[in-house]
Amino acid sequence: MARNIVVLSGPVAAGKSSLAAGLKVEYSARVVRTRLLLQERFAALHQAGDLNERRALQEFGEHLDGQDGGAWLAEDVTTVAQGDEPLVVIDSVRVLGQIEALRERFGRRVWHVHLFSSDVGELADRYDRRRTESELHELGSYRAVQENRTESEVPSLAQHADLVLDTHRNTQADILVRCAARLGLLADLDAALVDILVGGEYGSEGKGNLAFYLAPEYDLLMRVGGPNAGHQVPTPETNTHRSIPSGASANQRARLLIGPGAVISPRVLFEEFAETGVDPRRLIIDPQAMVITPEDVAAEKRLKAAIGSTGQGVGQAAARRILGRDGDRSILAEGCEDLKPFLGSARQVLAETFAAGQRVLLEGTQGTGLSLFHGQYPHVTSRDTTAAGVLSEAGISSRRVRRTIVAFRTYPIRVGGPSGPMGGKELTWEDIASRSGLPRDVIVERGSVSNNQRRVAEFDWTLLRWAADVNGATDIAITFVDYLDKENQNAYRFDQLTSETIQFLEEVERVAGAPVSLISTKFSTRAVIDRRDWRGHVLT
Incomplete structure (x- = not known):
């Protein structure tokens, strides 16, 4: 079982995937993308439709959360985190029930990191820049993303997090080192080597x-x-x-x-x-x-x-x-x-x-x-x-x-x-x-x-x-x-x-x-x- 499980939350375009990528490169983390887990479950149900479209993804996620309160994510993570990886990063969670189920199953291994931007307009600008590069069929505007009820409540997850980071006031490198410090991943400066x-x-x-x-x-x-x-x-x-x-x-x-x-x-x-x-x-x-x-x-x-x-x-x-x-x-x-x-x-x-x-x-x-x-x-x-x-x-x-x-x-x-x-x-x-x-x-x-x-x-x-x-x-x-x-x-x-x-x-x-x-x-x-x-x- 993984020694540490990092759970990322935050609004769309807050920088979660960038942090996950940094943890993967610098600390050999295994990144679990909830989007892919949703697509796998969707395919297993032989559902018709395109889950590569953000709105459909949001709606299917809400459907699963409504059935078991978000416990499905802990089940899927248990399956993929059976190895001895030092670090597994979940990108990302959207409701409190998902986090609580993960904590119940993995205990103190779970670290919840919440990202946000103190400049809301910056999130919209980031979303517009990435729309052409995203693997998903994105919505026409950031406002359209926020119309989803679950997505609109994501900022409230900050009060439950172990670490909250403002990506407007910090560079990606700053976010990575602050997160790594909280997780105890930084090398001991007193190690005389x-x-x-x-x-x-x-x-x-x-x-x-x-x-x-x-x-x-x-x-x-x-x-x-x-x-x-x-x-x-x-x-x-x-x-x-x-x-x-x-x-x-x-x-x-x-x-x-x-x-x-x-x-x-x-x-x-x-x-x-x-x-x-x-x-x-x-x-x-x-x-x-x-x-x-x-x-x-x-x-x-x-x-x-x-x-x-x-x-x-x-x-x-x-x-x-x-x-x-x-x-x-x-x-x-x-x-x-x-x-x-x-x-x-x-x-x-x-x-x-x-x-x-x-x-x-x-x-x-x-x-x-x-x-x-x-x-x-x-x-x-x-x-x-x-x-x-x-x-x-x-x-x-x-x-x-x-x-x-x-x-x-x-x-x-x-x-x-x-x-x-x-x-x-x-x-x-x-x-x-x-x-x-x-x-x-x-x-x-x-x-x-x-x-x-x-x-x-x-x-x-x-x-x-x-x-x-x-x-x-x-x-x-x-x-x-x-x-x-x-x-x-x-x-x-x-x-x-x-x-x-x-x-x-x-x-x-x-x-x-x-x-x-x-x-x-x-x-x-x-x-x-x-x-x-x-x-x-x-x-x-």
């Missing part, structure tokens, strides 16, 4: 490897940011993700989403599809994401020399978005012909995901130390790279967040050139090779986008504390522990790490005030020591 992964330093913290590892536990993989950040993943042939979520290949069933705050280069996106083999049909791009043009890239050439920018046009595109608010939406994804096959509302995708109780992995790019607002200006990127900034770009409330994982390298890096200061003492790659015991030619540290030789420094404990705080870290991920000691490459459990590494990780926990839940020992599919006491979904 989102886990965030952000960088705690200056980018290149190994987030791609971590996202690849975590991805199989999620239903939706989401990314924001722009193509100035490349995340490498440990596929058989190493791939770099610059737009597509990094876990796409690790979880073939997950949907992929790029949020409205993202900046997209169509050229980079299609190259990425070709390189990674990710099915483009899985990807959804919000129409309000910004598109990079060749002119944006050209405009950033000077920044490469000035601040070590990757020069991908992301900042220029963001500036153009801010300055170009003259009504021209062609600068957005919705105005790009190449991106139109991917367009879909991130808001809608997230709402559906949350309503279904599904989990989201939200992947940030770059690192907290590069935040436009919180990094050391001007040596920053063009966006806020903190967890709060990532949520803003995605359009996700902080109430949805369950875990915030902040990733740190054992030796933070910045891109080569005049890319800005680092808190720890700057080192050479020969220093790292000497300390770790790794051959120098094994340590190849170049930017995945710029290909510039990276700079490296001592671990920054002050940055660790601040980044853990500003991001609200619930978990810390530490990567490149093989740079502490090459023996860590052979560790698959925490206790197999060197004693010096364990001491380092314990101190990280004390300073950050959060557990080190994920430890990356090298770049491979089995390179993450997992110490979490939580999961997304249990893998099947």
Whole structure:
């Protein structure tokens, strides 16, 4: 038996069918049309006449109601509502006896929603507009409809309804959300279904490897940011993700989403599809994401020399978005012909995901130390790279967040050139090779986008504390522990790490005030020591 039965009442043209259609689309409701039930009963009686004409339909309905007070509708609904549908919508009822019979049979499953318009003239206008489109042979005017005694008394049903809505003062979308709220159909806003992964330093913290590892536990993989950040993943042939979520290949069933705050280069996106083999049909791009043009890239050439920018046009595109608010939406994804096959509302995708109780992995790019607002200006990127900034770009409330994982390298890096200061003492790659015991030619540290030789420094404990705080870290991920000691490459459990590494990780926990839940020992599919006491979904 259906768990909820929504009974709609209201004058002709009040918006009942539109609400029923909305409940069907958004909440998979089964819609039962009393007009069709009447026609079936009429045909079963082998009556002569045309029940596709409104007047005849009104009169036959009155005939049935006169026989049993409207109980016939409850009988018919019982027949069609035997399945386990979560929601059945009856469009519509016309007399109180029909509602009382339904309540008597189905009890608290029944929700009565009454629609009306405070502007009666609007009902007449709606009726005139729909007369040519209706499946019924309509009457000549709205006044003629109201001449039927039963129809004229329909407004009195409002006093018996659980919810009364004015369709003159509300849009169809407003009516739908108000009805859904009353029925308890809206997703719980406190359901914490989102886990965030952000960088705690200056980018290149190994987030791609971590996202690849975590991805199989999620239903939706989401990314924001722009193509100035490349995340490498440990596929058989190493791939770099610059737009597509990094876990796409690790979880073939997950949907992929790029949020409205993202900046997209169509050229980079299609190259990425070709390189990674990710099915483009899985990807959804919000129409309000910004598109990079060749002119944006050209405009950033000077920044490469000035601040070590990757020069991908992301900042220029963001500036153009801010300055170009003259009504021209062609600068957005919705105005790009190449991106139109991917367009879909991130808001809608997230709402559906949350309503279904599904989990989201939200992947940030770059690192907290590069935040436009919180990094050391001007040596920053063009966006806020903190967890709060990532949520803003995605359009996700902080109430949805369950875990915030902040990733740190054992030796933070910045891109080569005049890319800005680092808190720890700057080192050479020969220093790292000497300390770790790794051959120098094994340590190849170049930017995945710029290909510039990276700079490296001592671990920054002050940055660790601040980044853990500003991001609200619930978990810390530490990567490149093989740079502490090459023996860590052979560790698959925490206790197999060197004693010096364990001491380092314990101190990280004390300073950050959060557990080190994920430890990356090298770049491979089995390179993450997992110490979490939580999961997304249990893998099947």
